[in-house]
Amino acid sequence: MNNNQLDPKENEKDQHDDSSMNVLSIIMTALFSLIIVSVSLFFVFSSDKEMSESENRVLAQRPALTFSSLADGSFMTDFESWLADQFPLREKIIQLKTEADRLVGIKEENGVYIGKNGFLFEKQSSYNSEKMNGVFSTLNSFSKKNKSIKTAFVLSPNSSALLSQYLPSFVAEESQKSQLKAAEEAISKGKIQFIDCYSVFEKQEDKEKLFYKTDHHWTSHAALEAFRALMKNWKIDISKTKFEFQTVSSSFQGTLASSSQVRDISDSVEICFPSEPKVSSVLYYEAQGTKTASYFDKSKLENKNHYEVFMGGNFDKIIISTSAETENALLILKDSYANCMIPMFAPFFSKIVVVDPRYCSDKLSEIMKDYDFSHMAFIYNLNTFLEDTSLEGFLKK
């Protein structure tokens, strides 16, 4: 992009007496035309892809030319989206751009920080006091109405709080520690027990094991530690239960990798479940009408998002019956962080109802009427919880 010696006057002057330059001009024009025309022809003859797995969305298709789409201009915008979405080597091109950005020092891509040691981080959400106060007062009045149920709130920090040494230099984020403190204070005013995951995680020796590098979730290791803290709070003895880890994937590139298109690192996915004494469970996905005996859907390992191996992903409502010899019944209101923790509850509750308020259209009061819950747990991660807009309304239903 240098304003250079390509002065038109100079060029015109010697244009007649310089045949080698003419040849070069033809070569240059031909090369450039070749690039353009080959891309154009690609679009003429290629057939469209339907989905982009790394973006998790449907791609724009060849737009149909109609009088109305021309008149309102939608044909023109659809045409541009079609070219962009179906561009040859699209994924490779985007990765190339990310590489180039990193080369010149850019440290974030699509809202994801590209950290050190292969760690990718979500940008931290900010704490909106007004909104959060509303959520907490709803939570507290809910807990007052249901005093007989032992209720706890498991709120996990996100990876950047514990692995801040791997954040890019100079990243200025709101402190998760103080966000969690604010949440703890507000929750402690009511009847709900706050499970301080941050302190638990801070005591861990190997903090890198707690979070995925390429995904925004915690690992089964973090979930188990949080589970222990929760059970301790509920005074349920888990010492006789053995928890087993099993690696199910070593090629997981999670949502942060997809968002940023940084593809040079993969995570392992370990599942964790109580292996002794043996407990059997039946998981009933009510709205989908399916029943299964496993907490892990290994078919999901064939897709891109291996975290969906836990519970098969996010569902509105799952009703779990276990062979545990207890009267205890548990209600879980959660986001996707809970998915890898749910299997651990099996030996201690005979009934577990898992509800994701983001997707569940049932009335909470009716769910509570149907079952006689002894325990209830909110399981969220900080970022999702700060951005959440569904829990408050769900608690009022």
Add this chain to the structure above:
Amino acid sequence: MLFSSLTFLFAFLPITAIFYFVPVFEREETEFKKKNIILLLASLIFYAWGEPVYIVLMLVSICFNYNIGRHLQFYDGFEKQKKAVLFFAVAFNLILLGIFKYAGFVAENVENIFSLSLNYKAFALPVGISFYTFQALSYVIDVYRGTVKAQDKLLPFALYICMFPQLIAGPIVQYNDVEKQLVKREISKRKISVGLLFFIRGLGKKVIFANTIGAVWSEISAQDLNSMPALTAWFGILCYTMQIYFDFSGYSDMALGLGKILGFDFIQNFNFPYTATSIKDFWKRWHISLSSWFRDYVYFSLGGNRKGSKRTIFNIAAVWCLTGLWHGASWNFVVWGAFYGALLLLEKFVFASVLEKIPLWIKHILTMVIVMVGWVFFASESMGSAALYLKAMFASSELFDTQSLYYLSSYGFILLVMALSSFGVFRDFPRFKNKELRFLLHTAEYILIFVFCVVCLVSDTYNPFLYFRF
């Protein structure tokens, strides 16, 4: 349609080029006529692609001004009638521009001054209207002045107004510069390849430089201005300074290049404006076609500097307020223009002798600081936010914070490259004496730039939708 769109690059450009270049007629005159018809059709499609409705407005402007030209020619020798026709034409063009560009602004001010509620709903601004109206005015005035002959054919005139390379963002071509080329022009292999290089350079400026740094500016300018530390504010406006230069001059380069490919020679619109050592110098290098237009058709019409110094001061002030207003219907553009008018007057009448003694490099820095302060008015949404931003730059309670350092460490390098490039450091790069070798290297360099532009354009559309899908 924008030049920096995939639609333009991979659909419009190849199709137009095929129809334009593949010869159909043996007679040169007929072939040029064919080329002109193709070019006109292509231009209309190009415009209608983004503005399917407002194309009517452009067609009205073409027919109107074409007829005005014919009438002015007809009344040649009858000064009174000619003046009346000119007055009518200028008024019509300005009213058209006024209705579509300034009516909302006027209504808003009337409401504020008289505390009325007019409930006026302003039109959306038709793309390119400021540019083609000014081109039409230049034609009409030149015909009136007798510096050019009226065009007697509609096709070349229509091309002059709406030719797609300069239709949307200039340069503002004056009729006498292209009069002959509209009918017949030189199209050569050499010119095409040079045009391609210009076009790619412009595309690179826009897509690689301006878009990247523009994103940083949008992020910084969206922050709370009350608590912004000085370093972030300066860094932000530096980003905008680079964005607007590379955006605008990139567009001009693309226009120039496309023009050259089609056989036209337009004037350079930018000449390293950020190397200027005075405000006057800056405006000789920035958006040259606009400053020349205002000089030729407003400043000279008002009498220029021939009517005494008081009148000169008034003329300069008036021209610069109008220049500001041309950039947008809002008070901060007027203030921006007035700011430059005042500075030019100070430079001319007050500080002329002082400035002579100051070393060149200090004058360069001084000019850049003034230009950046000017961009604050230009980039802000209102005078209030401009004032807040200036406060952050010059009177912030904090010098810098972690976030300033984050911006600096993330974007400092590319900003430096852009700044050096805007100073012309990479001019003549690589420097080889051998012309063939130089051209070959340029070809390789520019093809890489083009490929990377496409990479950027495609990546921009990467739109992950990850957390919410059920």
